[in-house]
Amino acid sequence: MSSNASANLSRSETTARSAALTLRRAHVELDLRRAPDAAATTFGTTTTLEFDADLERGGATWVDFIGESIESVTLNGVDVPVQYDGARIQVAGLAASNSLTIVARGVYSRSGEGMHRFVDPVDGETYLYTQYEPADSRRVMACFEQPDMKARFTFTVHAPAGWQVLSNQSSVSSTSSTESGESGHATVGTTEPRTASAATQTVEFAPTLPLSSYITAIVAGPYHRVDAEWTRGGQTIPLGVLCRASLAEHLDADEIIEVTQQGLGFFTDAFDYAYPWGKYDQVFVPEYNLGAMENPGLVTFTEKYVFRGASTEAQHEGRASTILHEMAHMWFGDLVTMRWWDDLWLKESFADYMGSLATAEATRFSDAWVTFANRRKAWAYTQDQLPTTHPIVADIVDLEAAKLNFDGITYAKGAAVLKQLVAFVGRDAFFEGARRYFRAHAFGNTTLDDLLVQLEETSGRDVRAWSRAWLETTGVSTLDIETDADGRRVVTQSVAPGEQPRPHRLAVTAYDFTDSMQLERTDSVELDISSDRTALSLAAAPLTLLNDGDLTYAKVRLDDRSLTTVEGFLDRLTDPLARGIVWSALWNATRDGVLPAARYLTIARSFAPLETNVGLLGSVLANAAFAIEHYVADDERTAQRRMWLDICWNTVFMSRPGSGEQLAWARATASAATVDDAHAADIAAMLDGSGRIPDGLALDADLRWMLLTALTATGHATAAEADAELQRDNTASGVTAHVKALASRPEAEVKDAAWRSAWTDTRLTNDHLDATIDGFRAGGRRDMIAEYDAEYFDRIRLAWQTRSIEIARRLVLGLFPASESLEPVDAWLTDNVDAPAALVRLVTEQRDHLARDLRVREVQ
Structure with missing residues (x-):
């Protein structure tokens, strides 16, 4: 096991390493032949690194690796002693030019970090994939684990015959062999014999163009594959879409390929830089921690994007946006990479913005900016109001901090601010600046200033002043309209204490009723707003909407007249983006305690059933459910739960049969029914076929599990019924849903078992850990789980020390007690000032969420 100190690389030490060393090439050989054998927990990995050293800076360095063991270290042809602490291999005696070979054993992962291994319960087949960002390539290969040490990587993989074996580049050779009996050691880092006949293959891949280690990738297993291609101007890019064999019937590859082709055309034109990575494979993989990862030439996605049942248009739009987000990374992030994680925004903010832009302009999902305004920015607003908020250009001192900065600031706020930047410099100047940036820094590493130089040259604007105001500050502005006694109106801008008002370029629009009683722009x-008060020369109207078109990043308030208008006529606002801004304003006011939660819920019950944009509908449904559990006063919660469940249940039957809206309401019904059992008998009858099923509703496996979990959480379904459902759906998703359903039962011994399992069962996969935690908390039964609050604070520090950061993060966030007092968390923070900064950050953020809950409830 590695120590936290040695595993947690700091910015200062990696900066010194890249200054002293110049990495040229890396050859990685992996032995995955025994992967289908459950008893084989490790794999062989051999890495040869070729690099130059500046001997004036010293003749020693370290190489990063987290695995079971190091078998040998050879420097310039000479075996040297192994000095390994579980995370770092110390190497001394460097020459000016070096070849370093490290033979080691890696460990198969079940947490989604490093080399993840999954066995499909449907057919018993084994599937492998890698996931590295920000620093888990060292779990698979010995490497220099930092983004500014790029190399040309060559991969050789030994794997079972018949498997798809993929990497960033295309294969250049593949040879087959059959081994039987005691064949001795494999060629790389293998000490156990192979004891059974096995057909194998060895696949060698072409060298990559210069890459950072965290965006290299390996995928191996009997994946189902669909091939296509994209051609433009003499360039032909082979396309592949892959998923597990048991999901092949659900893979809508045609739509995925269409979006991919549209995106390649859009970005090639926008960036005027041909796609550089040769091929474009996209693989949907199981038990994935992220939505997707931009490994050049081999993008990996969560299997949740393979819709095995009914799906809404919003789900398809979300998948398209993710596909195009990752594709934008082929330029922003892969071709040009940030030097260190301080400038993570240089890839994630741009990819988030570009993904939405390309989705809206190149695909059929022309309302992508509606979803962005209402959902992605909501994530940013939430994150930016925490005490741990940070500038978009962050101060990232180490890898633990980097891991936690894949957040709403870096992604959604950064993308929203880029949208404002485009408005500030002009679209043509923005894209010309990007083109110059790619040409100047292709295959290199950059910082903020490298991009600003290009944008200033193309736009002639003071982009550095803009950067200081937007990229290097924290907090979200709030824009409101004030009217004095003489009817004069001003737009006010309030900011967080200690912050200065920001420059905003935005539209303010008046909406009035037409003859047909529709609300349309008049x-x-x-x-241009840059101070705390700006005169508004716009006549008053039934609805005055700040930030119409969603050009800037700010919370907006509705004035009293506008609020009254939307309370009665929100459905008459025909523009979905304008409705999205209104829904966002209502939700932010609710979170801030400005709009009573009960009033928000009345608006939601009135107008969510009339919402025609399924993306907006999904946000409203989620926000309403959240408001009931977090912001409604305790003595009103039972009544609000019942009213919400009734609206959900009734709207399912009233919705257009087979529509996305109907499916969204059905899912909301299942969620509402986990905390109120008024329709338990109806749901049970629906599941066993004896009751009424809404016309057109696809009662598929995923929806059945949601409804069954509602019954188990309220005590209306048994473990035997959950077991029977698993027999109907003995798939990976079914097994995970079964774990959640069992843990959701409102029985003391069940909750205790789930609690113990979450903290102590290291066999739980990442997905099964989430299911256990979700089941433990299902039903909002504080009366059953409050007794574990004190133990939570006793456990979290040890969990952070002994579990991977991904698993520890899930435990710390998922099991944080939703108590009625801040005293326990304040006591922990006081007593643990020396705890790791990343852990303190998570606890501090959870404390702030709880404090907001308690504060908002008090003003109801």
Whole structure:
């Protein structure tokens, strides 16, 4: 086991290493032949690193690796002693030019970090994939684990015959062999004999163009594959879409390929830089921790994007946006990479912005900016109001901090601010700056200034002043309209204490009723706002909407007249983006305690059933359920739960049969029914076929599990019924849902077993850990789980020390007690000032969420 100290690389030490060493090439050989054998927990890995050393800076360094063991270290042809602490291999005696070979054993992962191994319960087949960001390539190969040490990587993989074996580049050779009996050691880092006949293959891949270690990738297993291609101007890019064999019937490869082709055309034109990575494989993999990862030439996605049942248009739009987000990374992040994680925004903010832009302009999902305004920015607003908020250009001192900065600031706020930047410099200047940036820094590493130089040259604007105001500050502005006694109106800007007002370019629009009683634009003005008060020369109207078109990043308030209008006529606002901004304003006011939660819920019950944009509908449904559990006063919660469940249940039957809206309401019904059992008998009858099923509703496996979990959480279904459902759906998703359903039962011994399992059962996969935690908390039964609050605070520090950061993070966030007092968490923070900074950050954020809950409830 590695120590936290040695595993947690710091910015200062990696900066010194890259200054002293110049990495040229890396050859990695992996032996995955025994992967189907459950008893084989490790794999052989051999890495040869070729690099130059500046001997004036010293003749020693370290190489990163987290695995079971190091078998040998050879420097310039000479075996040297192994000095390994579980995370770092110390190497001394460097020459000016070096070849370093490290033979080691890696460990198969069940946490989604490093080389993840999954066995499909449907057919028993084994599937492997790698996931590295920000620093888990060292779990698979010995490497220099930092983004500014790029190399040309060559991979050789030994694997079972018949498997798809993929890497960033295409294969250049594949040879087959059959081994039988005691064949001795494999060629790389293998000490156990192979004891059975096995057909194997050895696949060698072409060298990559210069890459950072965290975006290299390996995928191996009997994946189902669909091939296509994209051609433009003499360039032909082979395309592959892959998933597990048991999911092949659900893979809508045609739509995925269409979006991929549209995206390649859009970005090639926008960036005027041909796609550089040769091929474009996209693999949907099981038990994935992320939505997707931009490994050049081999993008990996969560299997949740393979819709095995009914799906809404919003789900398809979300998948398209993710596909295009990852594709944008082929330029922003892969071709040009940030030097260190401080500038993570240089890839994630741009990819989030570009993904939405390409989705809206190149695909059929033209309302992508509606979803962005209402959902992605909500994530940013939430994150940016925490005490741990940080500038978009962050101060990332080490890898633990980097891991936690894949957040709403880096992604969604950064993308929203880029949308404002485009408005500030002009679209043509923005894209010309990006083109120059790619040409100047292709295959290299950059910082903030490298991009600003290009944008200033193309736009002639003071981009550095803009950067200081937007990229290097924290917090979210709130824009409101004030009217004085003489009817004069001003737009006010309030900011967090200690912050200065930001420059905003935005539109303010008046909406009035037409003869048919629709709310449509009647007048609009564009404003440049840079102070706390800006005159507004726009006549009053039934609805005055700040930030119409969603050009800037700010919370907006509705004035009293506008609020009254939307309370009665929100469905008459025909523009979905305008409705999205209104829904966002209502939700932010609710979170801030400005709009009572009960009033928000009345609006949601009135107008969510009339919402025609299924993406907006999904956000409203989620927000309403959240408001009931977090912001409604305790003595009102039972009544609000019942009213919400009734609306959900009734709307399922009233919705257009087979529509996305109907499916969204059905899912909301299942969620509402986990905390209120008024329709338990109806749901049970629906599941066993004796009751009424809404016309057109696809009662598929995923929806059945959601409804059954509602019954188990309220005590209306047994373990035997959950077992029977698993027999109907003995798939990976079914097994995970079964874990959650069993843990959701409102029985003391069940909750205790789930609690113990989450903390102590290291055999739980990442997905099964989440299911256990979700089941433990299902039903909102504080009366059953409050007794574990004190133990939570006793456990979290040890969990952080002994579990991987991904698993520890899930435990710390998922099991944080939703108590009625801040005293326990305040006591922990006081007593643990020396705890790891990343752990303190997570606890501090959870404390702030709880404090907001308690504060908002008090003002109801």
